[in-house]
Amino acid sequence: MTRLTDGMVKDIIRSLDSANEMLIALTGMDTVELACDAAGITKDMIDLDGIKVGIVPVTSGKGIITKFSESVAEIVRRLGMEASVTQAADVTGLAEALSAGAEIVFMADDVTFMAINTKNGRFSNNSYCTAAGYVSALKGAAGGLDGKEVLVLGAGRVGAIAARMMTGMGAAVTVYDIDEERARALSESIPVKVAADVNAALIVHDLVLNAAPGAIDGRFVKEGAIISSPGIPFPFDGLGIKRAGTIINDPLDIGVAVMAVQCASFSRLRRQDAAHGT
Ligand code: 2YH
DSSP states (O other): OOOOOHHHHTTHHHHHHHHHHHHHHHHSOOHHHHHHHHTTOOGGGBOOTTOEEEEEOOOSTTOOOTTHHHHHHHHHHTTTOEEEEOSSOHHHHHHHHHHTTOSEEEEEOSSOEEEEETTTOOEEEHHHHHHHHHHHHHHHHHTOOTTOEEEEEOOSHHHHHHHHHHHHTTOEEEEEOSSHHHHHHHHHHSSOEEOSOHHHHHTTOSEEEEOOSSOBOGGGSOTTOEEEOOOSSOOBOHHHHHHOSEEEOOSSHHHHHHHHHHHHHHHHBSSTTOOOOO
16 A cells, blocks of 8 residues: 655645645535545535544654644545544544544554544544545546446555446446456456456557556557556656546545545535445
8 A cells, every 4th residue: 555755745735726626626515515526425415614623743653744644634624524634643643633622533553544534433544535536537528337347456445436436337347357366356356357468458448547557658548548556656647637637636635535535424414315335
């Protein structure tokens, strides 16, 4: 799994407005609408304004990423929530967030990034929410996924969740993983085809969800393809950018926005009937 670095995070806050504009242009949804769609609700089903959110820096493993917590806070503020980063890190930071009345607490170590709803103990996971957000983005950009052929690159956590979601939406999904066994194992639990050659699969697909960490060779991107790509670092070369019709990519924004909305939906739904679980 790719861990964010200081360099990947440093410009996020500055880029949030343009990322939101880009999302509207490419998917027809702004960040809030997309996050609601990914969480299985609509905007009118929830009031996000003023929800108290605490972000707790975590020092374990490779330690604190400069601006990570502040970027999460700013993404969450753009949804209308009231977010602050705790002064203290780790357990003392968690105590600080709870004492300040946070309804949602975000924390990430090198393996798990979660948002906890302190009202009921339910939590949102970044891998699930990133998959859900980028599936919604692909669905928006493609005008629906029912009956469409989609290539998923990577059968790791995000790729497997996205593939499962899209088969549930009626898409015909093909999965490629550099470890073919991993793709085969996935095909035993959900109805997906397995591609043996990444480039042969890429060149024939109009719709791609890229959840693999590797670079994509632009010569094999289908002309006009729509590519939803949470993968970091940015995997496209100049030719790939030119050939693709649409590329949806960001280092943090969509996944965090979906986490915040899904986690809020655990306690704030106006109608308690439509939120997805983790
Ligand atoms: O980037 C990560 C991990 N790859 C988890 C991603 C799960 N999909 N973690 C961020 C670590 C943040 C750090 N501990 C901090 O600044 O608090």
